[in-house]
Amino acid sequence: MTTNTKTETLKPSIVEKIVAWVRANVLLCIVLVVLLGVMIAMLRQAFSSGSEMQKFIRLTYAGLTDGSLLALIALGLVLVYKSTDVINFAHGEFMVIGGFVGYQLLVWLSPNMNAPLAVILAVVGMVIAAVLFGILLERFVLRPMIGEPVISVIMVTIGLSNVIAAIVGLVWGNNAQRLPIEALPNNLFNESGRFEIPFEGARRPLFLGHENLMLIAVVMLVTIALLIFFQRSKHGIAMRATADDQQAAMSMGISIRVVFAFAWSLAAITAALAGLMIGETSIGVSAQDIPVVGLRAFPVIILGGLDSITGAIVGGLIIGLVETYTGGYIDPSLKEIAPYILLLIVLMIRPYGLFGQEIIERV
């Protein structure tokens, strides 16, 4: 009997736990309530008529597509940060060079074979090129920087972005190029290449493109593979250890050079995939415009947490949705700044981002 009462007093009830959590996270709760309100308002409007529902679904679909692309770009940044503590300012240019390599391969391959095979071969070639790129980068750019402060390496990536941009300009010129064939199949389920959903009260049926679905699927696949890799495989853990303490990682028998080459290769692969997918959109494969898309990934990684793969994905989707909802419901001109407003609010509550690792300091 006595033991019973003892455990009861020690273990707080669920209600007490919730109250304690709310007290500890007052700001977060306020934001959550506001968000909930906004969502309810949006859903009420969506259910008010057929055309509103259509608009809501269209915006959500566009937001998820956009968000997936941002998430894929953010993934590359997170991978490098996670294993080397460096923020890669050349990531936009990684996308450019990856996109152009993919474009070139498609130009060579597509006249000689059917479209799906050409795309698969082009992607494989792109991945191989990205791995080579990562290895060369480690050998000639990063290895001389071992032991230097992280900020120096970050400066080097800024220089690198200019060098890559110049090389791309020399080889492929400065004009945007269109991919010779569609990299993402656009007639997956039917010939027209889109879902058509008629809505009552709407003037036209709702069109949803297949390629968007493919884009979301690609991002999900890449993410799941990376998550498993980082959680389970020996090399993923070695990368996490290297980011934490290089000297200790070495004394555990981990080769830092291999880890660096690996991290930058993975980043180059995700960047190349993202570059090719942007090439598919109205932007085209462009040395000027792809890095601009890359810049949009910075709020994503800060929102999600610099070192979290999950954070990159969730952050990417949130920012994609917030952008399209703001553009659709409030004002298209607010679209660009909405992510930053959100970012400010989140950082006030969680300075390390939504999923970022809190840094413990013992003083």
Add this chain to the structure above:
Amino acid sequence: MVFSRFERPYEDNPAPRHALSVENVSLRFGGVKALSDVSLDVQPREIFAIIGPNGAGKTSLLNCICGLYHPQEGRILYGDVNLVQTPPHRLAHLGIARAFQNIELFTHMTVQDNLMLGRHIHMKKNILDALLYWGRGQREEIEHRRFVEHVIDLLEIQHIRKQLVGSLAYGLQKRVELGRALCINPGLILLDEPMAGMNVEEKKDIVRYVLDINEEWGVTIVLIEHDMGVVMDISDRVAVLDFGILIGLGTPDEVRNNPTVIQAYLGEEGG
């Protein structure tokens, strides 16, 4: 399989125990001579202490052995491998583990994960095994976890197993670092001031662990330590460095009675 507390779990091949011999090693940083013409040898299963005043070059010598510094002259042989030409990450594969002077733990991971990283070189699982977690990958993981559990028992850190290393007290962090070095299942452990900043109680514990590791596991131990009482008590042999020069080498008694050593080091302290 259940291990007694001191029995070394030999699931993987234990690292061979070679003699370590430092031959005429000189290390310069620009004009500063950190080590000049140092020669010494460490026999297998020995507890070998390196002592000397601050700045005598003790840690530099350890860094040379680890391949972090490259001495301009001389060679360091472990068995028949010249460590001077070996990249730092190969050391663990040779069975040489190290605990650092300023703790170098993975502060963002739990104690258990830190120790599991010590098993890194023994892990075979590749990406495919990781994807198919059940089967080979899982069996391997269980084996490594068992080894880690054994080290946890040996060092008596069961209660902090799941805690983040960054949140632990200094003494416990030192102990975890020793544990991580042990998880390599090494033949030789280099300990850089394992007892610095500890109280008497904690020092006693570490001494006990070091002796256990040496006697029961048969691991050779090279340690740098400032506590003369401890050094003279547990070491088989002691080397004394002063300004990068080896001024004494021998059993604790020989070193204690060596006039050069008394003048340079012990004399100033003990009188």
